[in-house]
Amino acid sequence: MSAYEHAEHIHAPPTTFFYKYVWSTDHKVIAKQYLFTAFFFLALGGLLAMVIRWQLAYPFEPLPLIGSLLKNTFVFDSAGSVRPEGFNQLVTMHGTIMIFFVIIPILVGAFGNFLIPLHVGARDVAFPILNALSYWLFLPAGVILFASFFVHEGPAAAGWTAYPPLSDLGPAATPGSGTGQVLWLVAIFLLGFSSILGGLNFLTTIIKMRAPGLTWSRLPLVTWAQFVTAIFQTLATPVLASATVMLLSDKLLGTSLFLPAGIHLTGDEPVAATGGGHPLLWQHIFWFYSHPAVYILILPGMGIASDLIATFARKPIFGYTAMVTSLVGIMGLGFIVWGHHMFMSGMSPAVGMAFMTSTMLIALPSGVKVFNWLGTLWNSSIRFTVPMLHALSFVALFIIGGLSGIYMAATPVDIFIHDTYYIVAHFHYVVFGGTLFAVFGGLTFWFPKMFGREMNRKWGFVHWLLTFVGFNAAFFPMHFLGEAGHMRRISTPTEYDFLGHLQPMNEWISWSAFLLGAAQLIFLVNFFGSMGKGRKSEANPWKSNTLEWSTASPVPFHNFDRIPTVYRGPYEYSSSAADGRGDWAPQDAPPDGRGHPAAH
Amino acid sequence: MKKPGCRALAAAAAAGVFLTGCTDMGWLPPNLNGAYGDTVDELYYKIMVVVAVTFFLTEGLLIYSIVRFRAASGRRAIYSHGSKKTELLWSIVPGFILLWLALVQKDAWFHIKSEFPKESEAVAVQVMPEQFAWNFRYPGADGAFGTEDDLLELNNLHVPVGKNVVTRMSSKDVIHSFFIPLLRVKQDVLPGMMTRAWFRADKIAVWNLKTHKIEYLTLADFDARKVAFPASTDRAGFVGPRYGVRNAATGVFIPNDQPGGKRKNGARDIDYEPPRDKEGGTAVGKKIPIAHRGKIEDRPWEEAEYVHHPLDLACAELCGLQHYRMRGMVWVEPEYLFRNWLEERERSRAQYLEEYGESPFLAAPKWQKVWDGIHAEYNGAFR
Missing domain, CATH: 1.20.210.10 (Cytochrome c oxidase-like, subunit I domain)
Known part of the structure; x- marks a missing residue:
């Protein structure tokens, strides 16, 4: 028994409804x-x-x-x-x-x-x-x-x-x-x-x-x-x-x-x-x-996508150290780019220039992550599960969201596209196309750990397909709206002559958005339906390496029967360490090759 | 290029450049700003080339990998943690490209936002937006702001073609944004501080009475044509712009106050109607002011080929419940028409002064008191 286990103090699970579901201190609840x-x-x-x-x-x-x-x-x-x-x-x-x-x-x-x-x-x-x-x-x-x-x-x-x-x-x-x-x-x-x-x-x-x-x-x-x-x-x-x-x-x-001083709304006198x-x-x-x-x-979404891609490509993450360095790089630069939201605010142009340079540079670590995901897929063996489809969509759509950000970083170009639908397209490609796809992938992936059951794969596929199609049909044309100068927060673009010809596109975007919205009902029905009626899951249905897959599904109150000891990195797929076990090597499986309980 | 990888790379890059051209389907609106509009658009396309190459390269690799490395029986992924050389390559090359992209923006950015033309040699206008209108102030004959001969205009900004215009702006209430899409001008306008913008409109917007389309004419083309004016301006002329639905096949226009004159999606066509007589019918042969070869003459309206048409001025910043209605009009016109308009405004100001004993501009609009109370120091700079 390790010193770690000696020190720990395991609580009994709560028994009353209030402490179990309302004022619960269990991280899973x-x-x-x-x-x-x-x-x-x-x-x-x-x-x-x-x-x-x-x-x-x-x-x-x-x-x-x-x-x-x-x-x-x-x-x-x-x-x-x-x-x-x-x-x-x-x-x-x-x-x-x-x-x-x-x-x-x-x-x-x-x-x-x-x-x-x-x-x-x-x-x-x-x-x-x-x-x-x-x-x-x-x-x-x-x-x-x-x-x-x-x-x-x-x-x-x-x-x-x-x-x-x-x-x-x-x-x-x-x-x-x-x-x-x-x-x-x-x-x-x-x-x-x-x-x-x-x-x-x-x-x-x-x-x-x-x-x-x-x-x-x-x-x-x-x-x-x-x-x-x-x-x-x-x-x-x-x-x-x-x-x-x-x-x-x-x-x-x-x-x-x-x-x-001197703000006038209505009346002769300034606002008090x-x-x-x-x-x-x-x-x-x-x-x-x-x-x-x-x-x-976006960062947690990137993390989720990394885990899913490595798991379903059955291959270690390409350049783990570079991936971590990129995260830290994004953090460092993330604190000195805020001014790019204010290029048109009246801020000094010299300050704008500094923010433009830092904003251009922050694209670099994001780019490195994309390249490393592609490197991970190279020479891999891809399983097209529903979580993986979402993870691959994340990469494909994040590329678009990331690249469109470069336009906004460029101050002279931003003069035209600032506060237009170009911005709306950009951040929806990052936050919906990126993050929400990672969320859907992650929820489907860890659903067995959360509820001990699997989500329905057929309906999961239908949801992914409709979401991918609906999302792109709704948000990609917004780049064109932005390029045409369509302001982002007007309720009635038809007031303006220069926007008049874009109205059929607005209609198309809206109907695509309705499709996208309707597709999410499928997800919700699948999610809540599978909580009660989904197929019961084994401990490690995806043959994944990280520690959560070494314990039961759903995860018990105390998480692990014994605090695990970790012997290797999280993405040792298709390695020699996996011999005799398939193509994965759980982080807590001893290096002598003995089997792992969750593998059976 | 012996390796297939290099060939694929080159092919993707070429496809990127080619498709970049294809994807520019004219979404950018026409660019009339001769001072720096082209620079803005060129930088946009420069970025588009870099973005398109990267897009097709990365998405191409993604699709290729998905197809090529899909799971199959007997296939096992190749165990690898990556390659330091590759990682260095795809960190350093994009890093330099991004830095280059930042550097090529520098000159244009400072040119647009810092290198303002001398105001004494430009047309200077003070702009004070409010919920929900645009106020413009011209310096009048004495060339100074804050004096009795200042000229005020609501929602209509008149600027001479081919001449630099400098706007000094401050908001009366909340934050607005001075946005003229066809001139590539955008600048937030805040209360309590002054921001500036400048531009030079090199083309004039007109409505072609035959094709029913907006066109943009150079000064020489404008002078060679016969251009009438909308009756909504100070000059009598064509009724409009009116909005409704035009039948693409027959060309028949139905105004939006008549049945069939509205589409459900709100898209609307533009039309100008000939001058009307007292009974409301078309005033056949009625003479109206028409600009031709550098002067305005009264001619039968049937001679007109075009009607002078304004550019849209919009507020790009959420500014309250009628934000969507912050539409102003920018009238780009030849210098002689601009001077003519200023004289007309001066005449009407003098007439008001004579009739009511006070200037309509100094007495009425509160915004002028605001500006001169807070920003008086900005008036002097124009002298």
């Missing part, structure tokens, strides 16, 4: 809490996107069914058509929900929680109670944001970036800039705390709780990605939290941190309580967090 909450918001954010697309395809035409059900609300007028102010609120809430309440909670809250302790061979995270607290800060944040749909004048309407003065001046500036915006800020503040606590927890767990033999160079890339993401969360999120407090102070305490502040201050603070947040949105 907390992961599922994040996941199911994020599913709710994914459905909500997706529905908002559908309404947005309806308006863009058929401006101010009544929305069938939903429009008549929700007429005379902040979104719809008495005819069931989208109101202009409602459109701004839809866009704001879609972005906010998808970024803060879907992607980050799934990637970090669900995958991070579920995988990190299993990947490091621990029984839980370092601070289980803090972990529960993270979720219980996240949930009220979601409830508060959701509640903002029901307040007078509806939710926030200043975009997910909440630029002052629009977000600062109250309803006189725009409906939703009053109570809705305050609730938005409180929700983001709480979410920020949840994120900081989660980041600290993960950092401590990975640094201090790795199983014997699990050196840094033997960590799965998904855990490395979570490690780097946790650094981002810990260092960047406090800046966002501060920004929200500052804006709340403007709105509730009468300060004017973001408001210069302005002066001394500057709207660009918010942009700097906001993007100092939110550009790293873009990497929080």
Whole structure:
């Protein structure tokens, strides 16, 4: 028995419903809490996107069914058509929900929680109670944001970036800039705390709780990605939290941190309580967090894709060290590129030049990752499972999202495409085409570990196919819209002569988006259906190497019967170490070639 | 090129360059900015070549690998952790390409955002957007802002063709963005600070009355043609622009206030209608101002070949509930028409002054008080 095992203290599993499912400190339950909450918001954010697309395809035409059900609300007028102010609120809430309440909670809250302790061979995270607290800060944040749909004048309407003065001046500036915006800020503040606590927890767990033999160079890339993401969360999120407090102070305490003197809305006199502040201050603070947040949105996805590609290519990751170096490189550069969101803001052109150079350079580590995924596939033996199809789609679509980012990095070119649909195409290729495909792949892959059953493969394939087709049909043409100068947040492009000829394309994009939305119902039905009726899974159905596959499916409360000892890296597929076992070599299988329990 | 890999690489690169040309299906709108518009577009295409080559190379390799290395009975992946040489190659080469891409932007970026033309030699305009309109101020005859002879215009920016225009901008309320797509101009406009933009429009937008399409004419072409004006401007002329649905086969236009004049997707065609008589019918032979060979003369409207048409000015920054309606119009016109317009505005200002005893511009719009109260120091620079 190792010193490690002597030191550990194993708790009995909780027996009451409250401690088992509500105030649970089990990282696996907390992961599922994040996941199911994020599913709710994914459905909500997706529905908002559908309404947005309806308006863009058929401006101010009544929305069938939903429009008549929700007429005379902040979104719809008495005819069931989208109101202009409602459109701004839809866009704001879609972005906010998808970024803060879907992607980050799934990637970090669900995958991070579920995988990190299993990947490091621990029984839980370092601070289980803090972990529960993270979720219980996240949930009220979601409830508060959701509640903002029901307040007078509806939710926030200043975009997910909440630029002052629009977000600062109250309803006189725009409906939703009053109570809705305050609730938005409180929700983001709480979410920020949840994120900081989660980041600290993960950092401590990975640094201090790795199983014997699990050196840094033997960590799965998904855990490395979570490690780097946790650094981002810990260092960047406090800046966002501060920004929200500052804006709340403007709105509730009468300060004017973001408001210069002399702002006139209506009436002869300037708006009271302005002066001394500057709207660009918010942009700097906001993007100092939110550009790293873009990497929080993609790095764990890159980690998931790396794990899936190695597993189903049956080959070690090409250039493991370079992959880790790239992650660290992205982290370092990620803190000094925020200004590229502000090229048109009036910032000094010299500063813009510096941000352009750093932004160009950050494409390099992302490029290295792509090349290394391709290197991994070279001379491999690819199994086209549903998770692998998603991982391959991730690579294919991330290439497009990454390459289109170069246009925005180039300052003179950005003059034209800034705030156009080119940006919308770019970030959806990264966040949906990249991250969400990784999420679908990861959920299908680790579903057996979560629930002890497998998802239906046929419906998984149908979902992947429709999602891949629907996604590309919806988002690729947006590059053309952007190239034509189509502004990103207008509800009615037909107001402008130079956009008139693009309307059939807007229609096409909308119908493709409806297909994409409908395809997600297949996923949800498959997911929840398989939880109860899926085929029971063996411990290691994918013949994978990392530690979670060495324990039972579903993972028991204490994770491992014995804390495993790690003998090799996570991707030793088709190596001599696998002899007698097939083509995989579990990380905890002793090097003398003896069989591994999970292999049988 | 002895190795098949090199040939594949070359083929992918060639395909990339070729397909780059094919993918430019004219999505970029026409470019009328003679000062730096071409530079912006050239840099766009330069990046597109690099991106297209990389795209076809990487996606090609991905598809090739998926097909070539799919699992088959008896196939076992080749155990390998990679190759340091390959990794170095595909780190260093893209690194240099990216640095090169950054460097080639530098001159254009500083030219556009820092090297403003001398304002004394350009047309200077102050711009103050608000929810939801664009206010423009011209310096008037004395060439100075903040004085009694300033000329104000709402939503219509008039600029002479072929001459540099410098805009000094500050917002009255929230953040707006001054975006003229066909001039490749975009600049955020914030309250409390001044931002600047400049451009030179080298072509004039007109509506071709025969083809029912917008065209962009050089000054020489414009002068050679007979161009009328919309009645919505200070000059009498054609009614429009009107919006509705044009039957592609018959050419018949149905305005959007009549049955059949709207499409469900909102796409709308443009039309200009001949001047009307008092009964609402077409005023046959009615004389209207028509520009031709450098002067305006009253001629029968039937002689007109074109109608002067504005460029769109949009706000690219979310600015409130009617953000989508922040449409302004940019009238690019020959210098003599621009001067003529300024004189016309001056005449109407003087007339108002005579009738009501005060300047309509100094008394009415609040934004001027805002600008002169906060940004008075920016007025002097124009003198």
